[in-house]
Amino acid sequence: MTQQEAASPSSTLYRGGFVYSPVDPFATAMVVQDGKIAWVGSDEAATGHADSVDEVVELDGSLVTPAFVDGHVHSSMTGQGLDGVDLSQTSSLTEALRLIETAARHGRGRPLYAHSWDETNWPEGRPATSEELDRATFGGVVYMPRVDAHSACVTTALATSARAQGLDGWGGTGVVVREAHHAVRDMFYAGITPADRRHYIDLSMRAAAEAGIGLVHEMAAPHIGAPEDLADVVAAGERGDGPQVVPYWGELVDGEARARELARAYGVRGLAGDLCADGSIGSRTAHVRSPYLDGADPDNCGYGYLNVDTVRDHVAACTLAGLQAGFHVIGDAALDTITEGFRAAAELVGADRVRAARHRLEHIEMVDEAAIATLVELGIYASVQPVFEAWWGGKDGMYGARLGASRSLASNPYGSMAAAGVALVLGSDTPVTPFGPWEAIRACVNHHEPSQRISARSAFLAHTRGGWRAAGIDDRGYLDLGQPETFAVWSVGDLVVQAPDDRIQTWSTDPRSGTPGLPDLSEDADLPVNLRTVVRGRTVFDREGAFD
Numbered sequence: 001m002t003q004q005e006a007a008s009p010s011s012t013l014y015r016g017g018f019v020y021s022p023v024d025p026f027a028t029a030m031v032v033q034d035g036k037i038a039w040v041g042s043d044e045a046a047t048g049h050a051d052s053v054d055e056v057v058e059l060d061g062s063l064v065t066p067a068f069v070d071g072h073v074h075s076s077m078t079g080q081g082l083d084g085v086d087l088s089q090t091s092s093l094t095e096a097l098r099l100i101e102t103a104a105r106h107g108r109g110r111p112l113y114a115h116s117w118d119e120t121n122w123p124e125g126r127p128a129t130s131e132e133l134d135r136a137t138f139g140g141v142v143y144m145p146r147v148d149a150h151s152a153c154v155t156t157a158l159a160t161s162a163r164a165q166g167l168d169g170w171g172g173t174g175v176v177v178r179e180a181h182h183a184v185r186d187m188f189y190a191g192i193t194p195a196d197r198r199h200y201i202d203l204s205m206r207a208a209a210e211a212g213i214g215l216v217h218e219m220a221a222p223h224i225g226a227p228e229d230l231a232d233v234v235a236a237g238e239r240g241d242g243p244q245v246v247p248y249w250g251e252l253v254d255g256e257a258r259a260r261e262l263a264r265a266y267g268v269r270g271l272a273g274d275l276c277a278d279g280s281i282g283s284r285t286a287h288v289r290s291p292y293l294d295g296a297d298p299d300n301c302g303y304g305y306l307n308v309d310t311v312r313d314h315v316a317a318c319t320l321a322g323l324q325a326g327f328h329v330i331g332d333a334a335l336d337t338i339t340e341g342f343r344a345a346a347e348l349v350g351a352d353r354v355r356a357a358r359h360r361l362e363h364i365e366m367v368d369e370a371a372i373a374t375l376v377e378l379g380i381y382a383s384v385q386p387v388f389e390a391w392w393g394g395k396d397g398m399y400g401a402r403l404g405a406s407r408s409l410a411s412n413p414y415g416s417m418a419a420a421g422v423a424l425v426l427g428s429d430t431p432v433t434p435f436g437p438w439e440a441i442r443a444c445v446n447h448h449e450p451s452q453r454i455s456a457r458s459a460f461l462a463h464t465r466g467g468w469r470a471a472g473i474d475d476r477g478y479l480d481l482g483q484p485e486t487f488a489v490w491s492v493g494d495l496v497v498q499a500p501d502d503r504i505q506t507w508s509t510d511p512r513s514g515t516p517g518l519p520d521l522s523e524d525a526d527l528p529v530n531l532r533t534v535v536r537g538r539t540v541f542d543r544e545g546a547f548d
């Protein structure tokens with residue numbers, strides 16, 4: 001990154017590229033002035049602006065898009081992950097233990113955060129035991145959450161100090177879920193200083209800016225971090241040197257007064273996000289109607305944390321307080337509880353008011369027609385993470401192993417939801433999957449189940465305007481006159497237009513289609529590389545050498 005602190009010129013002409021704008025599908029140039037988009041058009045027409053602006057940037061064939069919105073983010077955990085031991089690329093438990101041992105030697109007894117492992121990628125096919133971790137770290141403190149963050153391995157030292165042994169969810173070998181997991185996580189996080197945390201938040205914001213993201217929805221919750229953590233994320237967003245932040249707090253309420261009190265105390269847009277109705281498929285804790293097909297217990301259907309009455313009361317309270325309500329919900333059984341609770345709330349306070357509050361559901365991976373009908377009827381947004389589907393979906397992936405091929409292929413039904421009129425917002429749930437807007441769009445376009453694919457254009461809109469709308473803001477997230485100067489510049493190959501209404505990919509480079517082109521997102525194509533991110537007129541990321 002270069003010259004991040006340099007003051008931006010007050011007017012700039014970008015020309016010689018492609019500008020993704022609803023005003024002009026053939027736009028190749030854009031003028032920004034005093035933090036706003038002042039003009040969008042063709043290079044020929046831009047000649048008239050070249051003399052009157054302070055700076056001219058040659059795009060050299062790159063693509064300008066509105067900056068993306070990541071609809072589900074955990075900033076300090078993300079930054080902590082960037083700072084800790086990343087196990088996501090390990091191909092065996094042995095390799096993971098070796099990385100942990102190396103880090104423990106360097107850390108000299110400091111608590112160690114080793115994250116994002118997935119035993120389904122390992123020939124051992126199982127998590128680490130306390131004994132193995134104790135040996136690797138010479139008896140140190142290790143918190144080792146699984147990639148989905150709903151279970152973890154811990155050392156004896158951490159389990160003992162958190163008094164996890166004997167709690168619900170203590171597995172005996174050092175793997176913890178539910179209450180035991182929450183206890184060790186709380187204990188581990190209690191050892192992190194506010195300065196550490198603010199450093200993590202900065203790392204995360206920088207990574208978001210580098211990924212071309214201009215707004216993140218921060219999904220804070222009592223079981224994830226303290227209110228001070230959320231306050232630091234909000235403050236980072238307000239500083240103006242990175243992405244903007246829309247904050248949520250996932251705490252259950254049973255009355256309007258309490259809803260208002262919490263929203264006021266934390267300055268949040270809603271009591272939504274990771275208010276958990278269940279766990280995850282990876283940890284076999286998502287609440288499903290019929291049992292998981294693998295795992296030790298043949299009757300295991302996961303676990304539902306909420307009931308219809310608590311959902312109803314929360315939704316009604318938030319609705320009356322003019323706040324967004326929402327839940328983390330993954331399994332079909334959990335979604336049954338949620339949709340029934342929403343319908344009960346609508347009976348209580350009126351469907352119109354429920355719709356107006358624009359509630360949202362996170363992840364929402366196992367959705368049938370009846371649930372889709374409720375989402376449409378009550379105007380509930382679906383906040384989805386398409387890279388989950390790309391990584392774990394399909395017949396032979398982790399969802400296939402846990403749920404069987406048919407439930408796996410039916411998961412994350414973006415096509416059915418979009419066709420029925422469910423508003424989608426895309427996100428990463430980082431650190432579960434990293435910031436990566438084009439990866440998410442590519443996952444939508446290449447869904448394992450062809451009938452559930454959506455067009456690149458729809459996915460792109462869900463990742464830009466959709467993200468603003470899901471936060472209750474209707475007129476942001478596109479490049480048009482008077483809009484804030486919030487955009488990203490991408491180095492791309494040929495731009496293509498996807499044939500309309502074709503779920504099997506057909507691409508066209510025909511410019512006469514009248515639709516702005518997008519990068520080729522077929523599975524073997526190189527994804528765009530971000531060159532610059534600008535948020536409200538300020539350059540928050542510049543790739544070294546990109547515009548020299």
Ligand SMILES: [Zn+2]
Nearest residue numbers: 072219274429
């Ligand atoms: Zn989350």
